Amino acid sequence: MGDEGFPSRERGLGDTAAARHRAPTAFMLLYALAYTGLFVAFIPFFSLLLPVKVEAVSAADRVALLSRITLVGALVASVSNIAFGALSDRTYRTRGTRRPWLLAGLIMLIGAYAIVNLAGDGTALLLGVAVFQIALNAMFAPLIAIMADEVPDDRKGVMAGLLGIAQPVATLAGVGVTLDFVSGKAAQYALVCLATAALILPLLLFGREGALPVPPTAQANGGRFQRRDLALAWAGKLAIQVAGTAVVTYFFFYTSDLLRGEANGQARARTIAWIMAAATIVAIPLALACGRISDRIGRRKPLLAFASAGMVAGLALMAGAGRWEVAAIGYTAFAATYAVFIALHAAFTMQLLPSPAHRGRDLGFFNLTNTLPNVAGPLLALLLVGGASTFPILWTAAAILCALGGGLLMLVRGQQ
Structure with missing residues (x-):
């Protein structure tokens, strides 16, 4: 399918190469800020705030409750990302922009x-996470498509x-949210919301889509081979x-x-946060x-192989x-x-997409590689993890999956 129905993105032949390369730089920075804002919205939430909330609501049933919440959230995210895409x-x-969905999602996120x-019990917490996933994907789906729309292939690596x-x-x-001056869970949540809004609003206020004529990536292969490449990229991710x-x-x-006996609950949370920050x-x-x-x-595969090995x-x-x-x-x-793998895979995938007319929808299907693991991951953990002594089994299984994923991407023919 071609670009029928799209707003005109043509430019005269007088446009210089310098202008074409200079123009997106400011937009790329605004885009990177907004993308970071979405990660700020959910990384502290899922890695720190939600586990702490789960322990507060049901300490005895923490793994099972967190797994149920994650499963439901993944299902909601899968559907909502495709829909919002x-x-x-x-x-x-119709309007030449995807940004209104970012604003709607930001309001829902708060x-x-x-x-x-x-939330005072598991049911209320599950409801809150479901709404959180709808809001997050109302922002993520259009934002990822904006990169495919606006960033030329020869700059997608830098963007990644x-x-x-x-x-x-x-x-x-x-x-930051675990520091002593941030007192209470409400203050932690408010701080995350403020940081998210501060990072996303510049793109909403100053970003302008359609500044450059970014043609769809030319595909060297088509039909069966293109579908094969997409399937391999999807399965590897x-x-x-x-x-x-x-x-x-x-x-x-x-x-x-591992830290139990060396520190109390708040100190353990702070230490874990600093471990994460060291990365x-x-x-x-x-x-x-x-x-x-x-x-x-001009190649993504060697760097993806490096990331997989790491x-x-x-x-x-x-x-x-x-x-x-x-x-x-470790x-x-x-x-x-x-982090290297996820970023480079985004550029790798966008250069395989078949049609610019349905980038949001198609990337929504690729987003299933982000949401289905939230089903498979907890199920794998429920099968393998019974206590602290069995966590290494989970990490071993994860290592095997990383090796498999990297290997599948090496089989893609349409990208190097």
């Missing part, structure tokens, strides 16, 4: 945090490097995301158990360097760790290379 496609065709804060900063910065935000979800969801409990020091320059290198060499190594350290310090080193290796 398709809605943003329609808005883009309401979701209020519901979670007031900038996006790789999002998760580490969001982890630092998790450290799914395997990695199942592993990542397991780590993000249960690392808090795992490390908290930021490695991940930020690594993500930027890998994105830049992938653009310069994740396997980090998980192997975690699986064999007897002390929290060793677990922290987590740092995993988290830094995981």
